[in-house]
Amino acid sequence: MQTLKIQCYLCRQRVIYMLFFVLLPTLAKAGTPLVDISIEQHLFIPSEITIPANTKVKLRIHNRDATPEEFESWELNREKVIMGNSTAIIFIGPLLPGAYPFFGEFNPKTAQGKVIVE
């Protein structure tokens, strides 16, 4: 029984070692293209942006309204609340070519946009 417990422990340790060594290189940081988007009167401006395929892009979103807005996109796998009169950063990609819609969850009827990946 004690031998079995030691074997289980060693097996678990191996999994943990592998997990960390696989994830170790993920701390690397690279230069990222920047795209600015504003929220004004509950609209995204511009509402459509074009970015290159297979490239990570940094979206800098300026909420110029007094009320908060939530950038939401299941297609981009992102959701982030941007407080009123403040700026937030959202990283997207690398993405395959296509259209990826996003919207403002607090004003979904007006705040809509699209990321075009080419």
Place this chain on the structure above:
Amino acid sequence: MPRRLPYWDKRYLFFLCLFSVFLMPPVLADGTVVSKIYHPYVQALEKEIEVRSIYERDDDRNDQQKYKLAYGQSISDTWFGEFYLIGSKDGGDAVEIETYEAELKWQMTEQGEYSADWGLLFELEKEESGGWEVASSILVERELGRFVGTANLAFIYEWGDGIEDELESKLALQMRYRHSPHFEPALEIFTGEDYKGIGPLIMGREMLSQGKKLRWELGAIFALNSDSPDLTIKTAFEYEF
């Protein structure tokens, strides 16, 4: 702009956590290893009510049921706090509140900034029987196209009346496929001391109205060794508002 740890501080913290893993002694489990898998993200202004259940079935003992009711809300855009009431039911007995738990989650990196996203979870638990538990967990998530891999590595210390003081570790892994917002299948693996289990999970989310969502999940975790309960069914509903 949210305050984030500088890059070098994050790396220092990472190596500190890595080093602590190597020091973990082998110990035996005495709680439920199958639980919620946490994602390393926090949304500002978010409030949620959460209901969870864990049902354990084993041929060699009574069925065990555990229920969790929680209220949580974000404290900032990087910190989220949650308070749990945990009740359990053993066989035909009535449900009894047996544990109180407080959690704090810290989003350490911006989602997508690095190849993996990092967070930490701190938990403090008090049992009605007099036992205490404190835990810290490393939360890691990485996107691989439509697949999303999540790992939770927890270090737990227990002490108090009726239990032996001990240090434990638990590892939970989830690989999720983003099929649609309403349906995402996943595979989960749990290992903690003498427990080992693996099983499928389905989850989804429904938009209810402006700023309100309901997230749900249902999973069945099967034992990989004779020390683990044969089957564990987990369910969860989270109402975000």
